[in-house]
Amino acid sequence: MKLFFRLLRTILGPVMLLKERLTRPQGVQRAQAEQARVDAACQKLALYQFNTCPFCIKVRQEMRRLSLTIALRDTQSSAEHRQALLAQGGSPKVPCLQISNADGSVKWLYESNDIIAYLRTQFAAA
Ligand SMILES: N[C@@H](CCC(=O)N[C@@H](CS)C(=O)NCC(=O)O)C(=O)O
Numbered sequence: 001m002k003l004f005f006r007l008l009r010t011i012l013g014p015v016m017l018l019k020e021r022l023t024r025p026q027g028v029q030r031a032q033a034e035q036a037r038v039d040a041a042c043q044k045l046a047l048y049q050f051n052t053c054p055f056c057i058k059v060r061q062e063m064r065r066l067s068l069t070i071a072l073r074d075t076q077s078s079a080e081h082r083q084a085l086l087a088q089g090g091s092p093k094v095p096c097l098q099i100s101n102a103d104g105s106v107k108w109l110y111e112s113n114d115i116i117a118y119l120r121t122q123f124a125a126a
Pocket of ligand 1: 054093
């Protein structure tokens, strides 16, 4: 089954990446100070993902729509990232948003729809 999905991604991957590029949304414009505040907040976030995962593409597009610069950690090309996600997040599933809180705690948010909802709550323009 895993092999089937891997094969499907190999075949459809380039098409999905082309579609992602062609439908890249225009990011929201913020005042400089507001964007600086958002950029600083985004430094506490990291998205574990990989290029041809359709759920990851959905989250990346939302990040662009909201003009968010969030570190991308590729779990397909990096064994270190994959291992960190599994060990600390509890599952190898992507996308997963790592949220580092001010008190030092870390939250691992799975499910593309939940990640998108979180990003909108935190960063959608008023
Ligand atoms: N319902 C999840 C689906 C995520 C999903 O199926 N991700 C796949 C990659 S496209 C995955 O990580 N599969 C590996 C696994 O489940 O261990 C979402 O919307 O985020």
